Amino acid sequence: MGKQVTITVDGKTISAGEGEMLLWTALDNDIYIPHLCSERNEKETPASCRLCFVEVAGRPAPVPACTLSVSEGLVVKTRSERVDALVAAGFELLMSNHRLDCKNCPANGKCELQRIAKARKLRLKPKNLPILDKGLPVDDSAPGIVYDPNKCVLCGRCIRACRRSGNSILGFTSRGFERVVATFGDLPLGESGCQGCSDCAEACPVGALSKQA
Amino acid sequence: MASNTQPAVVYAALKEQAVQNRDKLFEKPLIMIGAATCGRAAGALKLVEEIKNELNRLQLEANVVEVGCMGHCYAEPIMVIYNEGFPPMAYGNVNEGVGARIVRDYLTDGDPGYEFALVALEPNDFFPTFSDFPRGVHENKIVLDQCGFIDPQNIEHYIATGGYSALVKVLEADPGEIIETVKASGLRGRGGAGFPTGLKWETCRNAGGSPKYLICNADEGDPGAFMDRTILESTPHSLLEGMTIAGRAVGSEKGYIYIRAEYPLAVERITQAVQQAREKGLLGENILGTDFSFNIEIFQGSGAFVCGEETALLASMEGRAGIPTHKPPFPADAGLWGKPTVINNVKSFSYVPHIMNNGADWFKSIGTEKNPGTAIFALAGKIENTGLVEVPMSTTLNELIFEVGGGIAGGKQFKAVQIGGPSGGCMPESALETPIDFDSLTEAGAMMGSGGMVVLDEDDCMVEIARYFLDFTQKESCGKCTFCRLGTKHMLDILERITKGQGRPEDIDLLMELAARVKEGSLCNLGKTAPNPVLSTIRHFRDEYDAHINEGRCPSLMCKDLIAYYILPDKCERSCDACVGSCPVEAIFSNEDRIKVIDQEKCVKCDSCKVACPPQYAAVVKLSPPSEVAAREQGEGVK
Ligand SMILES: Cc1cc2nc3c(=O)[nH]c(=O)nc-3n(C[C@H](O)[C@H](O)[C@H](O)COP(=O)(O)O)c2cc1C
Ligand code: SF4
Ligand code: SF4
Ligand code: SF4
Ligand code: SF4
Ligand code: FES
Ligand code: FES
Numbered sequence: 001m002g003k004q005v006t007i008t009v010d011g012k013t014i015s016a017g018e019g020e021m022l023l024w025t026a027l028d029n030d031i032y033i034p035h036l037c038s039e040r041n042e043k044e045t046p047a048s049c050r051l052c053f054v055e056v057a058g059r060p061a062p063v064p065a066c067t068l069s070v071s072e073g074l075v076v077k078t079r080s081e082r083v084d085a086l087v088a089a090g091f092e093l094l095m096s097n098h099r100l101d102c103k104n105c106p107a108n109g110k111c112e113l114q115r116i117a118k119a120r121k122l123r124l125k126p127k128n129l130p131i132l133d134k135g136l137p138v139d140d141s142a143p144g145i146v147y148d149p150n151k152c153v154l155c156g157r158c159i160r161a162c163r164r165s166g167n168s169i170l171g172f173t174s175r176g177f178e179r180v181v182a183t184f185g186d187l188p189l190g191e192s193g194c195q196g197c198s199d200c201a202e203a204c205p206v207g208a209l210s211k212q213a
Numbered sequence: 214m215a216s217n218t219q220p221a222v223v224y225a226a227l228k229e230q231a232v233q234n235r236d237k238l239f240e241k242p243l244i245m246i247g248a249a250t251c252g253r254a255a256g257a258l259k260l261v262e263e264i265k266n267e268l269n270r271l272q273l274e275a276n277v278v279e280v281g282c283m284g285h286c287y288a289e290p291i292m293v294i295y296n297e298g299f300p301p302m303a304y305g306n307v308n309e310g311v312g313a314r315i316v317r318d319y320l321t322d323g324d325p326g327y328e329f330a331l332v333a334l335e336p337n338d339f340f341p342t343f344s345d346f347p348r349g350v351h352e353n354k355i356v357l358d359q360c361g362f363i364d365p366q367n368i369e370h371y372i373a374t375g376g377y378s379a380l381v382k383v384l385e386a387d388p389g390e391i392i393e394t395v396k397a398s399g400l401r402g403r404g405g406a407g408f409p410t411g412l413k414w415e416t417c418r419n420a421g422g423s424p425k426y427l428i429c430n431a432d433e434g435d436p437g438a439f440m441d442r443t444i445l446e447s448t449p450h451s452l453l454e455g456m457t458i459a460g461r462a463v464g465s466e467k468g469y470i471y472i473r474a475e476y477p478l479a480v481e482r483i484t485q486a487v488q489q490a491r492e493k494g495l496l497g498e499n500i501l502g503t504d505f506s507f508n509i510e511i512f513q514g515s516g517a518f519v520c521g522e523e524t525a526l527l528a529s530m531e532g533r534a535g536i537p538t539h540k541p542p543f544p545a546d547a548g549l550w551g552k553p554t555v556i557n558n559v560k561s562f563s564y565v566p567h568i569m570n571n572g573a574d575w576f577k578s579i580g581t582e583k584n585p586g587t588a589i590f591a592l593a594g595k596i597e598n599t600g601l602v603e604v605p606m607s608t609t610l611n612e613l614i615f616e617v618g619g620g621i622a623g624g625k626q627f628k629a630v631q632i633g634g635p636s637g638g639c640m641p642e643s644a645l646e647t648p649i650d651f652d653s654l655t656e657a658g659a660m661m662g663s664g665g666m667v668v669l670d671e672d673d674c675m676v677e678i679a680r681y682f683l684d685f686t687q688k689e690s691c692g693k694c695t696f697c698r699l700g701t702k703h704m705l706d707i708l709e710r711i712t713k714g715q716g717r718p719e720d721i722d723l724l725m726e727l728a729a730r731v732k733e734g735s736l737c738n739l740g741k742t743a744p745n746p747v748l749s750t751i752r753h754f755r756d757e758y759d760a761h762i763n764e765g766r767c768p769s770l771m772c773k774d775l776i777a778y779y780i781l782p783d784k785c786e787r788s789c790d791a792c793v794g795s796c797p798v799e800a801i802f803s804n805e806d807r808i809k810v811i812d813q814e815k816c817v818k819c820d821s822c823k824v825a826c827p828p829q830y831a832a833v834v835k836l837s838p839p840s841e842v843a844a845r846e847q848g849e850g851v852k
Contacts, residue, residue, distance in 0.1 A: 026459045033484075044538070045539065046538075046539075046693070047538075047539040047694075047736060048693045048694045048695070048736065049694075049695055050695045050696055050735075050736065051695070053734070061733065061805070064539070064731070067539050086730060086733055086734055089696075089700075089726075089727075089730040089734065090695050090696060090734055093695050093696060093699040093700055093703070093730075094246075094695055094699065096699060096703065097699050108435050128723060129703055130703075131705075132699070132702065132703075154693075154695075154698075168288070172534070172692075174519070174692070175688075175689075175690065175691055175692050176687060176688060176689070176690040176691065176692040176698060176702075177687070177692060177698055177702045178692065179691070179692030179693070179698060182800070191288075
């Protein structure tokens with residue numbers, strides 16, 4: 001680890017490694033910031049879930065904590081009216097495109113969405129927005145793995161896990177609202193060359209990719 | 214230091230030869246025809262052929278040259294004739310017959326065909342020139358100056374008018390000086406954001422890491438925009454010269470032009486220009502005999518709008534999906550292959566030779582302190598003179614639309630101007646005095662964008678306009694980040710609902726809330742600006758939203774679900790029957806008085822009957838809300 005610097009998060013003085021992303025510094029110090037897409041050991045963050053916003057002294061607008069590199073004297077607030085409203089809006093958008101069924105969900109109890117809702121006192125079910133369900137088929141063709149794209153929040157963790165496993169079977173396809181995680185050529189997992197290692201299911205923060213019971 | 218005097222000497226020889234060759238063109242009558250994409254769409258290539266045939270038939274000697282676009286697209290095809298004894302004349306809307314006739318009368322009988330002439334290109338006693346029109350008074354052409362007046366396929370035309378002399382100048386200067394001049398000129402990037410160009414170059418120059426790269430962003434994905442295409446097709450060497458100067462300034466030896474594959478003519482012209490510049494030693498190894506080398510490669514992009522965003526552009530060049538990434542790092546620090554990279558728009562680079570030649574103070578004297586230089590706009594929509602214009606920054610919208618653009622087409626009433634491309638804003642009549650510059654437009658809820666401008670009149674429904682633009686950006690969203698992917702989708706669904714008469718009173722607040730969050734939360738500028746058309750139309754045309762939502766009425770009679778076609782009984786001529794035959798679904802019948810009536814159940818609202826009804830009767834009208842029809846029928850006792 002490089003040089004240690006001192007920063008302030010929510011009024012707490014914290015010693016952190018210079019250049020580390022604030023998201024990890026905060027989590028290591030028991031300050032929870034909602035996050036879905038970023039991973040500690042990956043060189044780059046997709047910065048795509050847009051839930052980790054924090055307020056930085058001297059910056060005009062909230063900044064994603066997964067993109068904020070820690071430097072001496074940094075002053076950050078993880079909560080403010082503005083940040084809370086933005087995170088709540090982002091969360092509601094995500095949940096408006098999520099097939100909510102916690103009771104029957106393999107992730108129930110260890111789900112990152114449930115955790116965010118609890119930490120930020122947010123409803124899982126959108127308040128103002130109608131549900132946009134794409135009605136995609138659930139794929140249980142590969143032994144030991146179930147993929148329900150209707151629950152996917154497009155964090156990309158499974159794709160990276162699959163790549164790290166040496167298989168690189170998963171990727172994003174299509175654009176805009178149609179963006180979806182799929183195998184190459186859009187084959188069912190069972191025909192895609194999937195080795196059934198289930199690293200993807202381990203990586204999935206929600207119940208979209210799960211190990212079959 | 215022999216190498217210091219060398220470039221000037223080599224260039225002087227090039228120029229002398231170029232002038233000689235160009236002057237030969239004028240030894241015979243010279244006929245120039247605008248044959249850029251816009252001219253071709255209007256039939257310029259057929260005109261070229263017909264003119265050549267006519268010259269053959271008449272056994273006349275003349276030079277025929279295909280040039281680029283003069284910017285007067287409403288008058289395409291345009292032809293210019295240089296003939297001894299008269300000032301050079303430009304003719305507009307020249308079809309093959311007219312073209313042949315002008316050539317015949319002018320070159321055999323000396324009749325310059327005033328009735329077809331647009332303007333004379335030099336001051337004279339017979340015929341007005343551009344500066345005698347309001348447009349000419351406002352226009353100040355820098356980048357577009359040569360467009361339509363030189364042969365884009367012949368580098369010597371560019372050189373003969375002083376082209377590449379700025380490069381010679383900077384080859385003799387210290388690279389730091391170039392950057393100082395660009396900084397002092399205040400040039401701001403014309404790709405939309407208006408970032409100071411000199412600062413970008415300096416960052417790249419000072420960034421560690423080599424090699425350094427230069428990229429010209431010629432993706433131009435805005436629907437209806439064609440400024441960059443026109444420059445590439447009409448004066449490609451000004452871009453190449455600007456890029457080479459930038460290469461020298463930042464210490465790069467390799468530049469790319471990222472151009473959309475849907476621009477085949479532009480690709481052809483710029484590829485040819487690169488080759489000709491290399492042959493003349495103005496590009497490539499040891500430019501003009503100095504130790505400076507710079508190469509340019511053409512990269513054809515595959516077309517997604519978001520690929521114009523610089524980080525997505527880089528991803529696409531590196532063979533990855535064209536999807537934006539977080540900044541920082543900025544390209545100037547870590548761009549193509551992680552190396553320091555300057556990315557500039559076509560127009561931004563094209564100003565540079567002019568700034569080098571005329572100095573920073575000259576550039577600053579045009580426009581305003583913070584927004585020096587000119588603005589280049591493609592005028593489209595309900596405006597009399599569509600086309601490409603270049604006016605000083607700080608020209609007002611009013612001047613641009615009513616003086617330069619000739620006002621609203623067909624004597625209709627102005628309603629709004631949508632400025633800045635699909636993510637721009639709609640400005641109402643009360644904002645017409647807004648000066649055109651980066652800061653004023655942003656402040657007014659629109660933006661400069663890359664220079665798209667659509668004029669809207671009384672027949673345009675502002676809710677539908679907002680829906681139309683959002684539909685574009687929503688479809689072009691890459692889908693990576695939450696706010697843009699889902700926020701624009703919800704917004705679009707709401708707008709569709711409103712245009713169908715299914716809006717709810719709470720929809721406007723919901724739209725504004727979503728818009729604000731999408732702007733704040735999105736990853737790239739596509740999402741950050743996509744809500745602009747919605748926000749600006751709500752702000753300025755709230756009453757139209759209210760009419761749709763509360764009364765199911767479209768005040769502009771544009772939203773199909775909210776209108777019905779109706780035949781005014783007292784206007785119908787009864788015996789002409791024109792409408793009956795025009796209707797594709799046989800919805801029109803005669804009542805016992807032989808007055809025509811539309812069966813609303815059958816009508817598919819195709820507008821055919823309204824078009825077919827002779828103008829002296831104009832009996833077919835649109836009504837909104839559709840329930841108006843029943844009310845009228847009752848009132849008028851129609852059976
Ligand atoms: C969705 C999107 C599309 C863009 N398209 C273009 C484009 O077609 N041409 C362009 O020059 N800049 C485009 N830009 C802006 C570029 O990201 C970048 O700012 C610009 O090329 C920088 O050049 P400049 O400094 O000369 O303006 C786009 C930006 C966004 C967000
Ligand atoms: S993924 Fe999480 S929020 Fe969604 S249904 Fe499963 S447990 Fe509930
Ligand atoms: S199980 Fe393993 S190999 Fe199969 S998709 Fe998931 S990560 Fe890839
Ligand atoms: S399946 Fe799970 S891990 Fe993969 S992108 Fe969707 S939510 Fe993320
Ligand atoms: S075209 Fe017009 S005037 Fe003629 S019958 Fe139809 S409505 Fe009447
Ligand atoms: S964790 Fe930061 S944007 Fe997803
Ligand atoms: S069907 Fe009604 S206008 Fe044509």
